[in-house]
Amino acid sequence: MLLDNINSKLDEILAIHQNLPTWIPLSRKYAEECGYKTIDGLRKWCYNNLPPEKFEKFGKNWYVHVSVIHHVKRKLV
Numbered sequence: 001m002l003l004d005n006i007n008s009k010l011d012e013i014l015a016i017h018q019n020l021p022t023w024i025p026l027s028r029k030y031a032e033e034c035g036y037k038t039i040d041g042l043r044k045w046c047y048n049n050l051p052p053e054k055f056e057k058f059g060k061n062w063y064v065h066v067s068v069i070h071h072v073k074r075k076l077v
Contacts, residue, residue: 023056023063035075045073 024030031042043062046055050072054065064072 020066022066023058024066024069026062026064033074034072042072049073 026039026043026046028039031037031039034042036042036045039062046062046064050064050068054068056063056065
């Protein structure tokens with residue numbers, strides 16, 4: 001009974017983890033949260049400072065991989 005409860009909780013955690021996004025899109029709101037006035041400023045910083053495989057363009061939008069999101073420079077406003 002106890003092991004079944006633990007297994008069901010672990011299955012829930014695994015399902016949540018698998019549904020988390022792996023790529024974060026650069027948006028105006030995210031750029032403003034980082035202290036940039038435009039997406040271009042944040043995009044240029046990411047292009048110059050992040051590994052190319054962790055900063056990619058899919059379609060017409062740029063995305064940052066979640067594994068390097070902590071490296072994204074946040075300006076103090």
